[in-house]
Amino acid sequence: MLTRIDHIGIACFDLDKTVEFYRATYGFEVFHTEVNEEQGVREAMLKINETSDGGASYLQLLEPTREDSAVGKWLAKNGEGVHHIAFGTADVDGAAEDIRRKGVRVLYDEPRRGSMGSRITFLHPKDCHGVLTELVTAAPPDATDH
Numbered sequence: 001m002l003t004r005i006d007h008i009g010i011a012c013f014d015l016d017k018t019v020e021f022y023r024a025t026y027g028f029e030v031f032h033t034e035v036n037e038e039q040g041v042r043e044a045m046l047k048i049n050e051t052s053d054g055g056a057s058y059l060q061l062l063e064p065t066r067e068d069s070a071v072g073k074w075l076a077k078n079g080e081g082v083h084h085i086a087f088g089t090a091d092v093d094g095a096a097e098d099i100r101r102k103g104v105r106v107l108y109d110e111p112r113r114g115s116m117g118s119r120i121t122f123l124h125p126k127d128c129h130g131v132l133t134e135l136v137t138a139a140p141p142d143a144t145d146h
């Protein structure tokens with residue numbers, strides 16, 4: 001079961017400038033930053049609100065660390081903007097398997113490491129009406145060192 005919007009991923013050319021835009025314009029502060037070399041991104045998570053399932057919703061600002069990464073390729077083609085949406089679930093393995101059985105391509109055989117120790121997988125945008133869609137199980141609160 002998918003229980004929240006975990007985050008909206010926004011691709012940008014310059015993470016520091018984009019963070020400053022979100023701070024100065026809306027007052028959103030950085031909750032967490034990290035580099036995920038496997039995904040080829042430097043990212044900042046801005047927490048928007050807690051959610052009723054014990055999780056939270058974030059904006060995720062993404063700057064590519066290399067041109068041939070998913071975000072690097074997407075930025076070169078489209079410029080800055082919304083790159084993906086991510087739904088939160090307590091069981092990313094089960095949710096991915098359910099969705100795979102419905103004929104949607106799940107991009108990873110096993111979930112991989114996402115932001116703040118989460119476990120993530122992606123659904124192919126061509127099977128989701130043009131939206132790259134991520135499924136996320138957050139790390140337990142005491143395992144998150146942000």
Ligand code: MC0
Pocket residue numbers: 009036039041043060062070071073074083084086107113114115118120122124125126130131132134
């Ligand atoms: C590509 N396409 C997209 C898209 N990326 N459509 C909507 N939203 C996107 N973000 C479309 C292209 O326009 C193209 O359509 C077709 O998909 C194939 O794209 P491509 O440029 O040839 O690229 P591929 O096929 O090599 O790769 C696309 C794919 C890839 C979705 C498989 O980007 C991928 O594996 N993404 C999942 C990983 C990811 O995005 N990581 C970055 C976030 P046309 O019509 O032109 O054929 S990491 C993250 O978010 C982590 C850190 C976290 O949340 O914790």
